Amino acid sequence: MKYRNLIIEDPRELMFGIAPKPVTTRRGLVIGGGQVYAELNFTLPMMSINTNTLGEVYAHYREIAEGALERAVHLNSKGVVLEFETLLEMTKTPDIGVEIVKIMNDICERYYQTHGLKSEIRLTPNDLREFERPAKQRSSFYLEPMMELFERGMVAGGDLLSIESTGGKEVSDDALMMCDLKGVMFALSVLGVRDMQFLWRKIVSLANQHGKIAAGDSACGFANTAMVLAEKKYIPKVFAALVRVISVVRSIVAMEEGAVGPDKDCGYEGPFLKAITGIPISMEGKTAACAHLSPIGNIASACADLWSNESVQNIKLLSGMAPTAYFRTTRIRRPTDE
């Protein structure tokens, strides 16, 4: 284990917008360097993804990126992160994921060149291994498309690399339902840790090879599952809180292997990672209500460096398309300050 001391010892120093180890992106966005930036998370409306609909799929992502960045310029924002959380088909067939990264990166670059807007893409492929049971964490044929999307996607412009990896989930799913704390402990601190070491060694190696940023992992499939089950009163909230704390020893392995942040928005273990390692973190709270309900609407932002919204479908609301509208809810800075 790498970390023996806290980078942030004083709770007063665990502050939003300021991280001891800020991350500077390719276009010059300094995350954790004294500002809180928006991270926009989005997805397709309900639709199939197949060869007949690919044109429509690409058009949605083009519309999302264009709409968000146009709005960012209107609001005088200096920067934004677009999180591209792939849908299954986009990781299973990396060509699709890579094409979407290219489409969005072209738009990011155009807004950077014409308006000076610093935007970056966080690329988050799916962990396909969870679709095999029992999972073959190290020998699954699913590893190949996952790693292919990571590598080709980062070359195409996905500068921040993340995943919601699922090592140990085959044990934790039952343990969560049974309130089996020892089972959760085994899933996260034994299986999860070992899988994180295996997976993040590969991701960090690829990121270093291509000069990209290995950002971080989220224990979403574990601790957020517990949070949602507790919200529905299937399990105690106390249990969900303990699962969150236990998940820290699993998620911190990404940093031990060389990830530098910003940690992923749905990883509510982020504040612990920031205190222990000094990395910047992305967080979501009330702005994630489009995807899931939670009891941590405001406190989640107390030490956030990116403020995010969770996946919102590209559907039309009264004000405009939902991702564009959500950009407004995650954006924090007043135009008059800029």
Next chain:
Amino acid sequence: MNEALRLGKMQCKVLQQLLVGSDVYTDPQALILSPENVIRISRELIKGDSYVANARNGAMVALDIIEEAWQSGQMHLSDMETAYLPIFREDLNCIPDNEGDFIEMMLPFLDPGKFILSEYGL
């Protein structure tokens, strides 16, 4: 938040207190995320010699924090929640420091058809 950052430390502190204060006692999951509690728990998460020990130590102090807030009357917990407090404490108390010992302790209780140990390097 950026307006507070522009104005200075005092404004950041006040805003953070408001963000924390609005949620902190509404739910144990919010309670553990207050900066004070994050630091208190994080100290426990790094002091052991194994990931298992660190996870157990962190969860134990989180449980302490939740019980303190409940017993002081600051946070309400339903009877269903409080009934589990001693159960979770007992569960945590029986987890050993050593990963190998923990694996040996757990294997008889886990369904071997659910996961493949060798896929985790075990």
